[in-house]
Amino acid sequence: MAKTQHTPRSAVRGLPKCPTGIQGLDEITGGGLPRGRPTLVCGAAGCGKTLLAMQFLVRGATDYHEPGVFMAFEETADELAKNVASLGFNLPALISRKQLFIDYVYVERSEIEETGEYDLEGLFIRLGHAIDSIGAKRVVLDTVESLFAALPNMLVLRAELRRLFRWLKDKGVTVIITAEQGNGTLTRHDLEEYVSDCVVRLDHRVTDLVSTRRLRIVKYRGSVHGTNEYPFLIDEAGLFVLPITSLDLQHPASTERISSGVARLDSMLGGQGYFRGSTVLVSGTAGTGKSSLAAHFVDAACRRGERCLYFAFEESLHQITRNMRSIGLNLQPWLRKGRLYFYAARPTLGGLEQHLAAMARMIDTFRPHVVVLDPITNFVSVGQIADVKSMLMRLVDTLKRQQITALFTSLTAADSAREQTAVGISSLMDTWLSLSTIELNGERNRGLYVIKSRGMAHSNQIREFLITDHGIELVDVNLGPSGVLTGSARLAQASHDRSEAVARQQEVERRRHDLEHRHAALDAQIAVLRAEYEREADEVQNSVAELQQGEQRTQVDRAEMTRQRKADKAPAVRRTPGVHAKGGRQ
Amino acid sequence: MNLPKRRVSTSAPHSGRRSASSAERWELRLYVAGQTPRSLAAFANLKQICENHLAGKYRIEVIDLVKNPQLARGDQIVAIPTLVRRLPPPLSKIIGDLSNTERVLVGLQLRARQ
Numbered sequence: 001m002a003k004t005q006h007t008p009r010s011a012v013r014g015l016p017k018c019p020t021g022i023q024g025l026d027e028i029t030g031g032g033l034p035r036g037r038p039t040l041v042c043g044a045a046g047c048g049k050t051l052l053a054m055q056f057l058v059r060g061a062t063d064y065h066e067p068g069v070f071m072a073f074e075e076t077a078d079e080l081a082k083n084v085a086s087l088g089f090n091l092p093a094l095i096s097r098k099q100l101f102i103d104y105v106y107v108e109r110s111e112i113e114e115t116g117e118y119d120l121e122g123l124f125i126r127l128g129h130a131i132d133s134i135g136a137k138r139v140v141l142d143t144v145e146s147l148f149a150a151l152p153n154m155l156v157l158r159a160e161l162r163r164l165f166r167w168l169k170d171k172g173v174t175v176i177i178t179a180e181q182g183n184g185t186l187t188r189h190d191l192e193e194y195v196s197d198c199v200v201r202l203d204h205r206v207t208d209l210v211s212t213r214r215l216r217i218v219k220y221r222g223s224v225h226g227t228n229e230y231p232f233l234i235d236e237a238g239l240f241v242l243p244i245t246s247l248d249l250q251h252p253a254s255t256e257r258i259s260s261g262v263a264r265l266d267s268m269l270g271g272q273g274y275f276r277g278s279t280v281l282v283s284g285t286a287g288t289g290k291s292s293l294a295a296h297f298v299d300a301a302c303r304r305g306e307r308c309l310y311f312a313f314e315e316s317l318h319q320i321t322r323n324m325r326s327i328g329l330n331l332q333p334w335l336r337k338g339r340l341y342f343y344a345a346r347p348t349l350g351g352l353e354q355h356l357a358a359m360a361r362m363i364d365t366f367r368p369h370v371v372v373l374d375p376i377t378n379f380v381s382v383g384q385i386a387d388v389k390s391m392l393m394r395l396v397d398t399l400k401r402q403q404i405t406a407l408f409t410s411l412t413a414a415d416s417a418r419e420q421t422a423v424g425i426s427s428l429m430d431t432w433l434s435l436s437t438i439e440l441n442g443e444r445n446r447g448l449y450v451i452k453s454r455g456m457a458h459s460n461q462i463r464e465f466l467i468t469d470h471g472i473e474l475v476d477v478n479l480g481p482s483g484v485l486t487g488s489a490r491l492a493q494a495s496h497d498r499s500e501a502v503a504r505q506q507e508v509e510r511r512r513h514d515l516e517h518r519h520a521a522l523d524a525q526i527a528v529l530r531a532e533y534e535r536e537a538d539e540v541q542n543s544v545a546e547l548q549q550g551e552q553r554t555q556v557d558r559a560e561m562t563r564q565r566k567a568d569k570a571p572a573v574r575r576t577p578g579v580h581a582k583g584g585r586q
Numbered sequence: 587m588n589l590p591k592r593r594v595s596t597s598a599p600h601s602g603r604r605s606a607s608s609a610e611r612w613e614l615r616l617y618v619a620g621q622t623p624r625s626l627a628a629f630a631n632l633k634q635i636c637e638n639h640l641a642g643k644y645r646i647e648v649i650d651l652v653k654n655p656q657l658a659r660g661d662q663i664v665a666i667p668t669l670v671r672r673l674p675p676p677l678s679k680i681i682g683d684l685s686n687t688e689r690v691l692v693g694l695q696l697r698a699r700q
Contacts, residue, residue, distance in 0.1 A: 112679045118665045
């Protein structure tokens with residue numbers, strides 16, 4: 001059975017796998033195709049079967065030191081080499097290094113007469129010879145079905161194909177067999193009956209004038225695999241399958257913080273800026289400075305020595321750099337140093353999947369720390385909102401897995417609510433900055449809110465957002481009695497506030513003086529009253545003294561009278577003289 | 587009976603009674619894979635037919651692909667046995683053990699297709 005010297009990850013699970021080296025396909029299949037077994041790749045004409053198979057061999061030869069044999073039934077070696085040269089595959093070089101062997105099998109029906117029993121031993125011998133001559137570990141048969149058209153005897157052919165696949169298994173080579181899609185069946189000649197280990201189906205569909213290539217693992221005996229249809233892309237670097245929705249949310253969460261490029265914004269975001277690997281949404285109406293904010297972020301990242309990838313879907317590279325220079329941001333040095341890379345394309349250039357694939361591919365090759373998509377709203381013109389959302393979700397997953405910080409801008413329609421993004425992706429975002437226009441007194445000014453920022457204490461205040469010739473500045477808005485003020489109204493209010501303050505100060509002074517005056521007046525009054533009191537007190541004492549004297553005199557007089565009448569002693573005599581408090585009354 | 591090493595020739599190139607048509611030499615190649623009963627039968631059948639219809643002006647080259655697998659590519663051999671009519675042109679191929687003489691003659695264009 002299978003050779004195990006190149007044991008992949010899943011070896012523990014029992015089934016050794018053979019990595020295809022095709023981006024994404026190895027992820028879906030959990031490590032590659034079943035090693036030492038045949039895999040059927042089927043699909044309609046022009047869906048990329050030959051390319052997938054060729055890439056399997058080329059990557060095998062270059063990345064995994066596994067030479068491969070390509071048995072072509074439809075194209076000559078020359079044609080094949082030319083066809084894949086545009087994808088960066090240099091077949092003649094691989095052939096001369098004995099890493100690849102191409103055998104073109106051509107059977108012309110009209111030249112052949114059948115005269116009795118035969119078998120396909122010739123094919124076996126050719127294949128065996130090819131495998132042995134370079135020590136091949138991988139084999140492609142593209143498209144073996146052509147034999148059905150060339151050879152008249154179906155029974156012999158079917159029996160021989162069955163024998164061929166078994167023979168290949170015995171040889172321990174990993175095989176891809178391509179086949180045309182049949183009418184309602186996987187393959188036109190039911191090859192899936194013979195190749196039962198792994199079946200991959202390619203598809204090329206056009207929906208709404210936009211074509212999308214898709215791949216699906218129809219079956220994979222003895223292995224778990226992704227069952228969805230996965231979009232794939234054929235570009236100048238070959239075939240590329242989108243890994244897409246990660247089934248598990250297990251991407252790491254960094255606690256590292258990176259600057260947004262605007263100091264004041266950093267301080268609004270808990271004082272330190274965004275989390276690395278987080279996603280930032282900047283939404284706002286037209287002309288609110290979304291791209292400028294993105295450019296600041298990019299500039300800051302480049303200053304830190306990081307690599308940035310800027311996907312521009314509305315403006316060209318030159319337009320953006322010119323515009324940013326006008327606000328004091330010079331991106332040219334970063335472009336020259338290779339830290340910044342622009343990818344500018346109209347969203348209508350291709351389907352969503354194609355864009356996603358292209359972006360994923362760029363991210364994969366450029367390995368950026370920071371990615372900007374400006375704006376994502378334009379994708380709605382090429383797809384349904386749900387599709388756009390799912391595309392972005394997949395992109396976000398891809399980015400998060402690689403700890404890439406991403407900033408997305410989104411254009412909010414002027415008449416829609418602030419907290420509404422055109423594609424409804426805010427839930428995917430960790431930080432959401434909303435830019436808006438504040439119209440007041442005949443002028444438009446910009447405001448910035450942090451609507452949310454997961455995992456950090458952030459400011460709930462609106463800041464006025466100024467685009468100056470030395471970049472973006474955030475200033476506090478004036479929260480005066482008449483509401484939020486920005487722009488010249490804010491300045492007017494500020495000067496008004498200043499004069500009011502002066503007036504208030506003066507008032508305070510005045511009142512303080514007033515108080516002092518009153519204090520002095522009060523003191524004077526108290527002195528007068530005291531003097532009056534003292535005078536009254538003196539008078540009272542004098543009169544008391546007079547009354548007492550009068551009393552004494554009276555008693556003396558009475559005693560004198562009594563003595564003269566010789567009267568008895570009366571109890572009243574015991575009264576003590578000189579009691580001030582009682583006054584002098586009898 | 588054994589397969590010949592490489593070549594079977596029944597006449598010297600420039601001898602014989604039909605020197606006028608000596609330009610019309612028949613060069614036949616029989617591809618086999620080892621000495622299987624089917625290969626041996628094919629060779630016997632071919633020899634018989636040639637003797638009957640092309641006496642003195644044919645040459646049979648037997649190629650055993652087990653010994654020379656690299657030769658299979660040149661004549662695009664897939665089925666075994668395959669007989670290739672290399673000369674006179676046009677090139678034609680006949681697959682099978684050549685047991686159906688009628689069809690071999692048709693295949694060699696010695697008899698018109700019905």
